Amino acid sequence: MDGEHEGTPIGRRVVLGLLGLGGATVAAGPWVSRWLGDVSGALSAHDPTGLSSLIPGSGWRYYTVTSGFPYRPPATYRLAVTGNVDHELTLTTDDLRGLPRTRLTRDFQCVTGWRVPGVHWEGVRLATLLDRAGVQPGQAAVRFTSYDGTYTESLTLAQARRDDVLVVDTLDGKPIGRAHGGPVRLLVAPMYGYKSCKWLSAIEVTERLEPGYWEQFGYDQNAWVGRSNGRNDAPT
Amino acid sequence: MPRPDRLPRFSPAERRVHRSTAVLVGVLALTGAALYVPSLALLVGRRTTVEAAHVVAGLLLPVPTLAGLALSAPLRADLRLLNRMTTTDWRWLRRRDRRTARLPVGKFNGGQKLASAVVAGTGLVLFGTGLLLLAPARVSIPVGVRQGATIAHDLFTFGLLVILAGHVWLAYRHPEARAALRTGLVDREYAEREHPAWASQVW
Structure with a gap:
């Protein structure tokens, strides 16, 4: 017989214990996530199945703000450099390959927590493109547009001229695919991933800084990794 | 009175709570997978729609249980039983022959x-x-x-x-x-x- 008052209220204790464990995990989030990142980093080196990417906080996650993942094949892809410049440019992927190239290896950190260690990027410094187009006097910012038709981003002109801000077409030695924002995307290495506009179609020099897509939802304009958005990740 | 073949075990309210919670958990699992697993996310796309469905199902998740607790005495009685572990329950858990030990x-x-x-x-x-x-x-x-x-x-x-x-x-x-x-x-x-x-x- 189990009457109503027989036995011990284990159920309640289990529920309260789990709530405590949940609260502790939330409080210890940054440490737990760093530890899981180390574990998954170590595992993924020996993981042909790719299952280790399911470990929380590890591996690429693919985000799009539109209903699908857009794609323009390299053959028809064009990148416009417009706005207040001396000569507007329209660049093909071959044009980009013909410009002075830069390689950069950095961790890629998303503002939602996941981090991909040691990503190899290759492309052209944004400053090179701006110089070729010739920025007119009195300009303060650069605006980026995605060919997904919705996403935008922006940087101050000083940020855009940094040598770790690139227009990239190569990721880990391969042409950038659709999921990663190919064939050409932006890489703002010292900032959170949302600054690195995927499926880049236009670079526009502007007089005033216009907030990008996520900035309009309250994310920080100056999205330095570890020093913005209330996060304390290690800088990239 | 002849012995019945079947015994009443769950009230209609409990069955409805179980069924609606199961549907919500199913939606949460599928949409959650489409948001979390990279290859599924690529396959499904439509992230904003999937996200909205996940959020709505998540917000609705406690509703059936709360309604059941408020409206159904049999559900509350079963919850009281579930809360308490008796010595029989611990023995049942420990024994390998639990299903035949009577x-x-x-x-x-x-x-x-x-x-x-x-x-x-x-x-x-x-x-x-x-x-x-x-x-x-x-x-x-x-x-x-x-x-x-x-x-x-x-x-x-x-x-x-x-x-x-x-x-x-x-x-x-x-x-x-x-x-x-x-x-x-x-x-x-x-x-x-x-x-x-x-x-x-x-x-």
């Missing part, structure tokens, strides 16, 4: 009691961390809490998936239990075998 198990066995508590606790953690993740960026939440909520939501989901896999496996193994949740009635012989103390009480 222990005086009540309406729920020790495994069902512990599992329901773990599911309830995990569900509350997922609901709470889900709410934290919903907070828009302009709501300033302390450093690291957003990150902690993300990681806790992920980890507790993995835990819950293990338990739900066990739940579905046991349901598959026990068609009489499935019938009880479908019709409210359980086969008497099955009840006398698995829940003898309860069966003798009901009948």
